[in-house]
Amino acid sequence: MKDVARHARVSVSTVSYVLNDSGPVAPERRARVLDAIRVLEYAPNESARSLKRRSASTIGLVVPDLANQFFALVAEGVEKAASARDVLVVLCAPEATDTPEPHHAKLLRSQRLVGVVYLSSAGTTASALLELARSGPVVLVDEHHPGFDLPAVVADSRTGAREVAQHVLGHGHERLAIIGGPTALWTGQQRLAGYREAIAAAGLDPDAIPVLVGDYRQPSGRELAARALSGPEDTWPTALLCANDLMAIGALEHARSIGLRVPEDLSIVGFDDLPFVSLLTPRLTTVRQPARDMGERAFTVLFDLLDGKPPAEPLELHPATVQIRDSVAPPARRS
């Protein structure tokens, strides 16, 4: 910067003024400075800047599992929105469940990050989150912890779940089973609630429908489907309501392995609409969450928060829309 000043025959403060336009500077000298910056390929030292400003223009993004396309899409959205505002994104894996150390909190303070977008997963403990929020602004995505009022950007899981369930019930199914998400997760609860609403509305008794609790991963879908499809065959459910696509796929695998045709013998629906599920055979009927939008929005909420605007709605709901495809059919007439 001194070099630039020298080259432009001005003082360093003048350079600083043009850099941030934080002070008046004669057009002619500004031009000289800009010129010097160009020829010297000067790039301000952001470390020094953040030292002085006591904060870096950087946020943290905590994502449990990039291999999960839903998370990857959210991450993409966050990155996009952030880079549009010249904010850097540092990628973090969440701490292992058994590591109660406040790693991210420390990061937040150490690196003077201005905030974090938190994509929470089953492993997230409330205390870790609390500790994190104590150190700086946090926006949750795809989850919500009703206890503490962190702003959260989520899809309207409940409505989505109600609507797929209605779709299934509309085909005349009466014996259903639910393969739900972790009960500790808000999405798990909401989807379950949605399913039950639809079931009640269809004149069935929600309490008569078995709920098997999974962990949102594929193997658990397979195992739970096996559990649901056991006992005398004429008591088997004719449709499976799965709280996410991965478990739905697991269920699909199991169904296939025991020779059941989907959807003729068994209807299956998922949740998320991962990009590839429309390529499966049968194409999976599911509920789409606008992952990329949610990511972008989460960043915006965080950014506004930093500007002092408290979020209008701490809990922001995005649409969750049913994607009707081929994995649902009327129940088979079983002998």
Add this chain to the structure above:
Amino acid sequence: MKDVARHARVSVSTVSYVLNDSGPVAPERRARVLDAIRVLEYAPNESARSLKRRSASTIGLVVPDLANQFFALVAEGVEKAASARDVLVVLCAPEATDTPEPHHAKLLRSQRLVGVVYLSSAGTTASALLELARSGPVVLVDEHHPGFDLPAVVADSRTGAREVAQHVLGHGHERLAIIGGPTALWTGQQRLAGYREAIAAAGLDPDAIPVLVGDYRQPSGRELAARALSGPEDTWPTALLCANDLMAIGALEHARSIGLRVPEDLSIVGFDDLPFVSLLTPRLTTVRQPARDMGERAFTVLFDLLDGKPPAEPLELHPATVQIRDSVAPPARRS
């Protein structure tokens, strides 16, 4: 830090010494310092550190498209390896092809990043890369630019391609078509070369095999398959060698749309082994690239580079192994 010093009744230099153990300090005082750090929840200001040290313990990771699971897995690997060494990862999207501005280069210098892991895509221009490398260490993943000798971590595409092609040819196919990757990309060239080697080795004339050049995306697979399957039906290829899974899926879609059964009427193979392709019907025969490992390795190479060790092999080859599944069968006897 001053607070810590005061609290522990020592000088700031002593605190600094214990923090980096960069100086001798009496065990008893060290204990006092550690204690003070704990009770004050002191976290060193990394901005100040990097200002002083003239570099931050942070790398850049540029990834074109997180929605592509291959890239997402690589990213995961990089993150994992980096966090194991307490290095932060900032996520960047590559600049748009039409933006020749050296955005990342500037970032690298501004933020005093110690290096970048670059996942290149079709859009990467040589000049942008060169400019970047001028500003700091760069390690390429999944690509390689023979012109300038940046270290690169790639899969052995050529061998992988040769082996799937052999697998296909082993079923007796004689009329093939290749749906290749962008010719500008090294992977595109290598896979093509591998296919041709196998074809020649099988006693066929490689130059007689049509090569359709795609862009690694699904729609191009569909379109190119349509092109390959046109004209008199008895001249159609009985097998399609696709340079990646996404295009293979596109091809699959087309085949299905015109009523061709895979693999009975048409064999198709891909490349990458995206996690979900084994769930398709038919399960896609393809070539696995160890994405996560490659990401981890890329970080390690970069890290070693920073330690002064030049990479043993600038071009590091990882195995690309054929995954035999259901999308290949002997050619149908056509009338």
Add this chain to the structure above:
DNA sequence: TTGTAAGCGTTATCAT
């Protein structure tokens, strides 16, 4: 409108 100079929180050099 422009320049001078005092920090921001560290690290590292030098006396002690």
Add this chain to the structure above:
DNA sequence: ATGATAACGCTTACAA
């Protein structure tokens, strides 16, 4: 073994 103290490159009063 320990403690002053001078940078690191920037921003921002304040003075000119």
